[in-house]
Amino acid sequence: MNAMAFAPIKGDGTPDYSNVAVVFAGTNNVNLMGDTGKTGTGGAIRSMGGYLSPEYKPASAFLEKTLMSVESKPGGRVTDVGGFSQSGAYLMKMTAVYAPVHGFRSVSFDDFGGMQQRTLTTDELAWLKENPQAFLRYRNARSFAAYSLRDHMYGTIVSVSLKEHDTLARYFDGDALNLDRLAKDGHFVSGMSAEQVALAARTFLKDNPSWMSGSSEKERIAARIKE
Template identity: 30%
Template sequence: MALTDLQIQDLQAVIKSWNSYTIGAKDSVGNQEYEIVNTQDGTTEAIAVAPVVDGTTDYSQTAIVVAGTQPGFTESTKNAIEARSGMTPQVDDISDFYDSTAAKLEKDHGGGTISNMSGFSQSGPAVAKVAAEHQVPKITNFMDWAASSALYSKANPKGITAEEKAWLDQHATIYMDSTRDVTYLDGKNHGDIPYGKKYIVEGTGDPISDHDTAFPRIKGNGLDIDWYVKHGQFASGMTKEQVIKVARKKAKEAAKNWDIKDPSTWFNSTDYRLYLLRYVMTYGDFAVEPTKAELLTSYKKTVKDLRSQLKTATGSKRISLREELLRAVAEKARLQAELKVQEIKDEIAQAKEALQADITATRQAMYQIAEELTDSEVAELLSPYTMENLWDSQAEAQNLAEADAYQNRMMAFADKLEAAADNLIATDQEGAALFSTNKK
């Protein structure tokens, strides 16, 4: 097992506060408690943590998480500049930190596994290099700086080798902004990342907000596609239907916001088809639409995970999880109903088709063996062998009606769950407003 990308994102946000903790200290982020296994606070800022599960620290899921360039820190900035033409000197610090963490696991805890590594910006390629060297199973990076310059060459002997790149292509996920507001200046290929699986999210053009580990909206081990569709933003991994939905929103907004006095609106297309072309060029091919069975499996897992998180959640986080759980159960109910009804309809259709085939075969056989009979006599013998006589149309209609009624009941149940989720959020907002008023 390994920590999820979302858990790693949470840990990236606390590096600069947790790296001053004593070894063995415990703290929580994102509803998960962790134990500090190792820390480093210098030119390279890093933590190594292991999750606490049911009161026991699981050292088999130890994660090393490294911060990016420290603005204003002379040595760190110098390393970032040098990285534009080769592997960042930070790679030595990260390699040493890996070794010291592995040694601590062995000495203090009788062993363990470094299951995750994560880097951001300048530390990204260095983390990728060290993780691939040690074949760490899960690497989660954010906006890697000078990734193309980090590949091995004679002039860059510490770079990522072809073998290491092959490992990264299978085990690394890199989250990046589409506008590459900072990495565009990394000296080579304008922020391109030549290893791992890339998840690209729509950038805003703001180098401060976009070049941040918190910028991508993550769910589990990938992007929260539903969030991006809802907010009219593009992201990798959308189906064609989802891209069209976002493209239409963008075209509509372009028409509404066009202003001759504002040059930034002049080139925003009102034709949604242009956005489809831009999507493929920037974010890659459309994702394959999952089957309803695959979606149902996914929602079952989501419901299980949310119920697990609710056991320890408190306050507004608990309310948010309850809302998410209600909506997930609603979708699960809809999908179960659709699949069950389709299964019934398929079984009826198959039985009907099989009976029709039997009738056809019987009639053909009868004509072949009844050589002494006239066609009219054969037809009279076969007259009972018809779909009208052998197929119970009333039973078919009743079964289909019952299936439709079941689906309608499940859909109504799902609608009630959605309404309950809406009421839950409305009540929470009313409570927050009341609390704010009482404080004044």
């Protein structure tokens, strides 16, 4: 488990503890020459079955320690918690347990883990259903993580038609996705305008001229949008 907490630096050079973020990394690759990554890979596999990753316990301990430290300072507050891949999956549990008390927002990126709602208590699940805005989930719809049996019901889900398993960092301007940039690269994302969807389809066809090559451009665009 790898994690980091950080705060912006104010003009006078001191940390702004009123806006602290905590982020958890994804799964380490298996290293056959040592122990690094072995537990992480096993945890990712386990999380596909609707179980909590073993990383959740140390991750929660890190979050609790950070919350205690930050909130002991005047005006101190953790405002955002983020996770990618395996940590993005157990972020559902973490959000339902800690966000009602501490008021932070969680953001997951291409979560890898199935049926994580099974890890929640009845009260935690009810809270998550009532507060979908507290758990923002960015998903790469065509990546291998899409096959990890993850749910499509809880939180606020933003689906992007990428096949890479990554955090979409290159498409963010500040804390918002740049939909124009995604469209220009031929990718679809929920929330696009009709013009952006059409641009994404045309870009895809330009980059993939052999795709449905026997059909008209209008038919190809319509088929790509439907796909």
